[in-house]
Each structure stands twice: as structure tokens, then as C-alpha cells.
Amino acid sequence: MLERVMIVSGESSGELYGALLAKALKARNPEISITGIGGDRMQTAGVNLISRISSSFGITEAIKTYSEIKKTFEKVVNALKSFNPQVLVLIDYPDFNMRVAKEAKKLGIKVLYYVSPQVWAWRKGRVKTIGRLIDKMAVILPFEGEIYKHDSIPCEFVGHPILDEIREVLKEAEVRSSDIVSQELKLKVREELGLMPDKPVMTLMPGSRAHEIKKLLPVMSDVVGGMKERHPDYQFVMPVAPNLDSNALSVISNELKKNTHNALHITHHSIKALLSADIALIASGTSALQSALLGVPMVVIYKLSPLTYLIGRFIVKVRHISLVNILLDKSARDDSGLRVKELLQNEANKRNIIMEMSKIIDDSGYRDEMASQLKKVRVLFVEKEASSRVAEIVRELGEQGDA
Numbered sequence: 001m002l003e004r005v006m007i008v009s010g011e012s013s014g015e016l017y018g019a020l021l022a023k024a025l026k027a028r029n030p031e032i033s034i035t036g037i038g039g040d041r042m043q044t045a046g047v048n049l050i051s052r053i054s055s056s057f058g059i060t061e062a063i064k065t066y067s068e069i070k071k072t073f074e075k076v077v078n079a080l081k082s083f084n085p086q087v088l089v090l091i092d093y094p095d096f097n098m099r100v101a102k103e104a105k106k107l108g109i110k111v112l113y114y115v116s117p118q119v120w121a122w123r124k125g126r127v128k129t130i131g132r133l134i135d136k137m138a139v140i141l142p143f144e145g146e147i148y149k150h151d152s153i154p155c156e157f158v159g160h161p162i163l164d165e166i167r168e169v170l171k172e173a174e175v176r177s178s179d180i181v182s183q184e185l186k187l188k189v190r191e192e193l194g195l196m197p198d199k200p201v202m203t204l205m206p207g208s209r210a211h212e213i214k215k216l217l218p219v220m221s222d223v224v225g226g227m228k229e230r231h232p233d234y235q236f237v238m239p240v241a242p243n244l245d246s247n248a249l250s251v252i253s254n255e256l257k258k259n260t261h262n263a264l265h266i267t268h269h270s271i272k273a274l275l276s277a278d279i280a281l282i283a284s285g286t287s288a289l290q291s292a293l294l295g296v297p298m299v300v301i302y303k304l305s306p307l308t309y310l311i312g313r314f315i316v317k318v319r320h321i322s323l324v325n326i327l328l329d330k331s332a333r334d335d336s337g338l339r340v341k342e343l344l345q346n347e348a349n350k351r352n353i354i355m356e357m358s359k360i361i362d363d364s365g366y367r368d369e370m371a372s373q374l375k376k377v378r379v380l381f382v383e384k385e386a387s388s389r390v391a392e393i394v395r396e397l398g399e400q401g402d403a
Contacts, residue, residue: 002029002398006085007036007047008076008100010093012208012241013286015053017091017115017161017387019045024391035083037072051075069096077103084109086398089390090134091115094126101133110397114138114390119147127151135397138390141323142380143330156393159384162290169271189275193237193267200278201235202227202357203296205270206252207283208241214251215303216283222350223281223357224263230354231361236263237277239270279360281353284321288340292324292377297360297370299341300324301348324377332376338369 005025009018019041022034026046035048043049051072073096080088080103088104090097094117101111111134119127128151130137137148137155148155173185187197195201204224206216224236240252252266267273270287274280274294282288284302291298300322320326325339341356343349360367 002086002395003032004083004085005032005034005087005089005394005398006079006083007034007038007042007089007091008093008097009036009038009042009091010053010096012039012053013162014091014093014115015039015042016165018042018047018089020161020164020387021089021114021390021394022047024387025394028391028395033083035079035085036089037076050079072096073099076100080104080107080109086110086401087112087394089114089394092117094130098126098129098133101130105133108401110135110401112136112138112390112394112397115140116144116148119144127153135400136393138386138393140386141327141331143327156389157384158389158393159386160289160293160381161386161390162286163293163381164385164387166271166290166293169269169275186276189272193269193272193276194265195235195237195276199233199235200231201237201276203273203277203280203282203291204236204238204264205273205280205282205287205291206238207285207287210251212283212302216301216348217252219301219303219348219350219353220281223353226350226354227357228263230358235265237265237267237273239267239273241270279357281357284323284342286323289323289327289377292327292340292374293381295371295374295378297340297367297374298324299343299353299356299360301343301353303345303348324374327377327380328373331380332373335376336369336373338373340370340373 007018007021009015015038018036018038022042022045025032025034034046035050036042037051037053038047038049039053087110089112090101092115104111113130113134116137116139117126127147131151131153137153138158139145139155140158140160142157145155145157190197190201204220206213206220227234270290274291274296277296280291280296280298282291282298282300284300288298288300302321319329320339320342322340322342328335328339343352
């Protein structure tokens, strides 16, 4: 019987997936003991936290948090020995989690890797290393399964957990998933967020990492000012990730006071912020897929430190950075060729963003074609329930370990 599970996540999106998985595990066995690394959402879902997430991205950013990550790793190794989980679930965060997998293997603990590193974009050689250290992969993108199966690594496409989160929000609103973009729901959510229901809404999503917010929020603040001049009816809402520290929240507060003149509503509900929206400006990452699954047209932006960006140009082997566009490139049927606009580094500026936003708002043909493309992304996931299936895989691995 499955009694002890450890879940290790390394950043905000992975922490959400860990929380959803913990809920699914608890639904099967309320007495199960779950420990791990995460944040408030995992703790609320019943996970005993041995340490909190400490994410970093890029070369210069990673150096700044090395000491903190080292201490967290030591806590995990000690917990593997003392808690002795039947199954260890590692969620993305490869450089850290591969080291954890190595320690778990020494102890004979079953390892499920949930959410593949982006081996299709760079460092594909990691596939063989992963295969030596884990018992099974649970991947969340439809094209990833073949990568692992090519090397005879047990792997299953389970769907994407953010669709589970969307279903939870819709269930609370007593709405069927097919009604996601209904006008009635949009108006209801706007009222709940304190927005005027009869005025259009633009959602701003600057990312969940402190350095993302620091780089992208000034641009988004400028865009709000420009949009209010060009499209004065628009309202603006920004969801704030629950794991942000006080410094990141201070950056948000100061920037908003500077340029937005109280025109922006803040919420902790990213799904509801997108449900309320007619259009979105989004940092490249999981939020772009959320927007696609909810049928919200968007512009994707991103900025890195110059050194990280320069190196990335040489080692990353994909045409696009947005997961929405990557899915359209690799998996969409009857593809029209239209892609979500991606603006990187210096191109992510007020002029370029407002130009694309206005095209989406004013050109109904362009907007309709984008909506059609986003539906093709949604079709890839709609029949899957990721958290439920992963919970079942965890149970299966736990039974194998007991045999």
C-alpha cells in the first residue's frame, strides 16, 4: 500500500503541479504521508515542507542563489534517508532534481520524473542520463513521449496539469469546460475581480520569478499608459504569483505607482485574470499555455540578462520560445501558420507591443484566425487529466517497490 511519497518542485509552476498531485493522492488515500519542497499551495494541499522553493533561471541568476540551493539539496538528501519515501516525484527543475534522483537511486527508492526538462530545445544528451536514474517519465507535452521511447525509457504523455487547475476553477463556478469562453462567465469573473463587466480587459502576466518581474514590469507599465491613450475603454488586471517574496512585491507596487495611476487591479488568481480577459500580455512560460487553453489572444514577451541571452541563442534549438508556438510547430493539425507574436529583449518595447495588441483588437480576421490556432492547442490536452493519472502512476510504482 502506498503510504509515503516525496514531491520535489523547484519553482512556481512546478509547485502548482505538485499541489494538484498531492490533492489527487490525498483523494485516493487521506492518510498518505507526503513531504517535499514547494510553497504555500503544496502545504495547503497537505504536503509537509522540508524546504521552500528557490528557483533561478539563467547563468547570472543561478550564481546568486547557489548557496541557498546547496542547503536545500542537503535537506532533501537527509529527508530521503529519514522519511524513506516509497516513491519520489521530481517535477522539472533538472539540474537540481537529477542530483536528487541519483541519491534516491542509491537508496533503492522508486523515482517518477514528472514534467520533462526541455530536452527537445537543448542538451538532448540528458535523456540517457535521466533514463539511468528514474523508473518512469510522465511528460506533459504530446511530442515529448517519442523522445524518451526512442531510448527505451518508460514514458507516458499524461496531459498538462494546468488544465486540471482550469477545471477546478470552472467547477467552482459551476461551468462546464466547453463553456470556458462564454460571455456570461467572463462578466461574472470581472465582477468578482472588481472590474467593470461591460468594459474590455487586458491581463498582464510578468512571470513568477523576481528577476522576470524586475525586467518586464516597467515595459508592461509603459504599455498600460499607451493602451489607455489608444484604447481608453480598457481595464487592466495582473495576477501575482503566491510564492513571490516581499522584494518582488515591492518592485510591483513601486512600478505601478509610477506609471499606471491606479488603473491596474491586482489578484492572486491567474486563471480568473485570464477568464476575465479579451487580450493578454504575457511573459514567456506556462502562463502563455494557460492563455491558449482559455482562448485568450496574446502577445508574448521576455527579457534575459545579455550574457544569458547571448549564450542561449547558440545552444537552444527551437524557432520559438513560447510553448504555444512550439506546440503549433510540432503537434498541430491543419496548421494555418499563424503564430503568437514573440517580442524578445529590446524588441519587447511599448511601441511594438501596442502595435500588435491593436492589430488583435482592431482586425477581426486576424483575431479569429488566432482563436482558431489556440483551439488547436487546446485539443491536444482536453481529453487528459494529468494529476489523476500521475497519482495512479505513483501508486503503481509504490506497489512495484513493495513487491
